[in-house]
Amino acid sequence: DAKTTQPPSMDCAEGRAANLPCNHSTISGNEYVYWYRQIHSQGPQYIIHGLKNNETNEMASLIITEDRKSSTLILPHATLRDTAVYYCIVRGGGKLIFGQGTELSVKP
Amino acid sequence: KAGVTQTPRYLIKTRGQQVTLSCSPISGHRSVSWYQQTPGQGLQFLFEYFSETQRNKGNFPGRFSGRQFSNSRSEMNVSTLELGDSALYLCASSLDGLGVTIYFGEGSWLTVV
Numbered sequence: 001d002a003k004t005t006q007p008p009s010m011d012c013a014e015g016r017a018a019n020l021p022c023n024h025s026t027i028s029g030n031e032y033v034y035w036y037r038q039i040h041s042q043g044p045q046y047i048i049h050g051l052k053n054n055e056t057n058e059m060a061s062l063i064i065t066e067d068r069k070s071s072t073l074i075l076p077h078a079t080l081r082d083t084a085v086y087y088c089i090v091r092g093g094g095k096l097i098f099g100q101g102t103e104l105s106v107k108p
Numbered sequence: 109k110a111g112v113t114q115t116p117r118y119l120i121k122t123r124g125q126q127v128t129l130s131c132s133p134i135s136g137h138r139s140v141s142w143y144q145q146t147p148g149q150g151l152q153f154l155f156e157y158f159s160e161t162q163r164n165k166g167n168f169p170g171r172f173s174g175r176q177f178s179n180s181r182s183e184m185n186v187s188t189l190e191l192g193d194s195a196l197y198l199c200a201s202s203l204d205g206l207g208v209t210i211y212f213g214e215g216s217w218l219t220v221v
Contacts, residue, residue, distance in 0.1 A: 034210070036212075043198055043212035043213050043215050044198070046209050046210065046211060046212075049209070087151070091210075095153040096141075096143075096151075096200075096210065097153065098143075098150055098151035098152070098153075099150075100150055101150075
């Protein structure tokens with residue numbers, strides 16, 4: 001019962017911005033959007049989260065549309081180490097509901 | 109400060125046995141949740157504990173159980189292991205509440221043979 005839809009895979013050239021889209025059309029008013037990434041065989045790594053305002057931290061920027069039905073994670077200057085599966089998650093209460101994520105491949 | 113610590117990192121069990129996995133959350137975090145990750149099903153929520161009480165539960169059979177201690181450390185137990193229980197089991201902790209960061213451990217790899 002994942003609440004998010006993401007493209008299964010994307011490619012990005014090293015040094016360029018990676019823009020990862022996510023649809024969450026059924027999001028409720030008090031549900032946050034979280035982004036995590038997972039490098040093979042490791043635990044998911046927190047990237048960023050937001051409610052309705054755009055957010056930026058040292059890793060990425062999160063752009064949430066005004067109607068909150070979709071969002072975009074932006075990695076401003078992708079490196080080879082950013083190759084991972086990226087999960088967009090809507091947090092419902094105390095649990096994270098993971099979808100299948102986007103497998104991002106950063107290529108030289 | 110130390111991150112979420114899970115033990116053991118790797119283990120192999122035989123069908124029918126039981127297993128206990130341990131999780132130490134980040135200091136000060138009171139919410140601990142568990143997830144199962146398999147190639148076929150992806151990451152699935154098992155349960156969440158807060159102040160020694162189970163607060164949320166996913167759709168897993170009763171063979172999967174957990175508990176939380178007064179120091180917020182948590183354990184999960186799987187009884188009567190089946191081959192399909194082979195997975196990466198992840199623990200996550202947070203302070204509590206909506207809009208807070210949730211941190212994951214590196215997981216425990218369970219193989220059932």
